[in-house]
Amino acid sequence: MAGNPYISGVQGLAPIKGPGAVASLNVFLIQAGLEGHLDNPVEVIRRAMQEKFSFNVVTEDQFEKDLKFRTKLFGKIRDSIFVVVVLDGLTPSLAFQYGLAVAINKPIITLKSQNANVDVRSLYSEKERADEKVKEAPQPKLNYLAHLPGLVDEQVIVFQPGDAEGLITRLIREIVLNRQRIATEILRTGSDVPLNLYLQFLSYLDGDERKRILGEAMERFPTDKNLFIMAGRIKLMENDLVGAVLDFEKAVELNPNDPTAHMQKAEIYYELGQFETAIEDYDKAIQLQPVNPNAYYNKGNALFYMDEEDVAAQHFEVAVDQNPDFANALNNQASIQIN
Amino acid sequence: MKSIELLMKAIEKQPAYAFSYFNLARAYKGMNKPGGEVLKNLEKAARASKANLRMGHDIKRNTYCLFLVYAALGDREAALEYLRKCSNYDLPLKSWGIADKIANVALKSDPEFQALISTSR
Structure with a gap:
């Protein structure tokens, strides 16, 4: 105990x-x-x-x-x-x-x-x-x-x-x-160093050292989706959206049933302004993890920018239903009402 | 009005989220509330955004919020300053349909504003 x-x-x-x-x-x-x-x-x-x-x-x-x-x-x-x-x-x-x-x-x-x-x-x-x-x-x-x-x-x-x-x-x-x-x-x-120990310590590194170690980890664990997600996030921080999306696509390919990989991929397409593609991945994430307020919120944003305000509002509402403390979703729900 | 309730709740849950103050200003404006309330909330939005920027929190969206706030205040120079930063951050301003979503007519017809939007994603 x-x-x-x-x-x-x-x-x-x-x-x-x-x-x-x-x-x-x-x-x-x-x-x-x-x-x-x-x-x-x-x-x-x-x-x-x-x-x-x-x-x-x-x-x-x-x-x-x-x-x-x-x-x-x-x-x-x-x-x-x-x-x-x-x-x-x-x-x-x-x-x-x-x-x-x-x-x-x-x-x-x-x-x-x-x-x-x-x-x-x-x-x-x-x-x-x-x-x-x-x-x-x-x-x-x-x-x-x-x-x-x-x-x-x-x-x-x-x-x-x-x-x-x-x-x-x-x-x-x-x-x-x-x-x-x-x-x-x-x-x-x-x-015998386990993969998750790599992941743990990679979180303490930054810059070129992190890239180098991540590269080594990816060589040792070439089929691990978490490493591709980490690589994608690093590229995202560096504004390398195309590189990031390739890593997230690889993560999805390695584990199509992981909602996180779909979410990351969707967020890049959202950033790139490719809202329809983003929505496809948000839908997959929701299908895999139905209680997922972030996916509903992000999909709502994509719908909003596609001028689908009513449907967007419904998604913000679901996000708030699933997480009543979700300030961003509350705000966007209100924003659509003001429009 | 339900939007006010939602925004008050959003502020209660996350007081540092600048967009809630910005939208509260928009809601009060739509209700024809005295200008003081509108201005007060725009100022709060600006303060929250700047505080977030100082802490390095969500830099892109807080910069965008500052652009919206100064555009709403009619401060051309400040609005363009933050729009330039948004452009430098490669925000998909065109995809977001910014030009259709702001009410400041003078700014929308400004050549620099139009150039920044047209060259964005």
Whole structure:
């Protein structure tokens, strides 16, 4: 049963155990989720650290307002060689189902459970990796829970925000912004990086970097309509309407039963002033998803510009029926009455 | 009048949506309300649009709304300034039938207005 959202964090030195281990890593651990979904991390950490630590409880409001605190927190993250972000229980966003093991200038490793083991050999320096002992030894693993007792206590920070999901999103974004290579490195961690993790991290990128990564993702997942929708949206922002419509058409081709792809395609034709074509796609979107106030509203606009005001008014009315708070539809309904 | 009720509700739900104030001004004008109400709502529409532009929100449509507001106010220079921006944003002004939808006769016969419309999509 889901409880209150939380985020907790701890920083310290984690000795890496195993025959090939040659170092301790400065670690920052963040765990987030819903109380009751997994073991309460405060309790997990308390047990693991044998009470040898202190708590700071930080509300979301404090987090927002206290720049000094945020600077300190992100400073700690930056100073750490290794950051583990373990997120669970806050679906549907994928970032909340996977943990991310992050190291400076190293690949992000995704963790699917709090007991996941991370191969840490890749985190060693070239010199360390060249060491014969390291080469020959079995690959050391980091299981962050197992290593918690080895953490040198500094401080545990517990967030109890009302909107943990938003806070986590910002947190990850800060990490990504502070370590620009992370978002790109994640995509080089092997063939098992799931598609939705690509989509999640692409949303943190912009400019040429986003295009490059999107191109890589499309090469790896050439039949995924979400990537074509994302590519189309980027082209739309760049005012490349023709390029955008080609991407949206491809998305429709890949999944003709997806109302989103039809909506996107229709919106381009609407922008191009090709209202009849736009209406065909709005109709398909409505057919696939009958409760779709945006489709009715947009179709109403297209009809309005085709001088079909009465039919347009009917569509605005349906949009308002389906979403009584839809201000744009209310406005357009009124506008037609004024005409 | 039902349009006023709808617009009041729209404003209640989304106070930053500039077109609702613009249409409220149109509705009051159609009802022959004193000019003050019309002007007040056109000013509100302009303020809302400019605030949205400052925040980078829905730039194209808020620019278009400012064109409509200044055209309604009879401010040729300001209306053309925003129409030029609409044209730069490649809005389908011709497809939208703008020339038939504004009431400012002087503006409609303005050569620059006509040129901007005729060269648009």
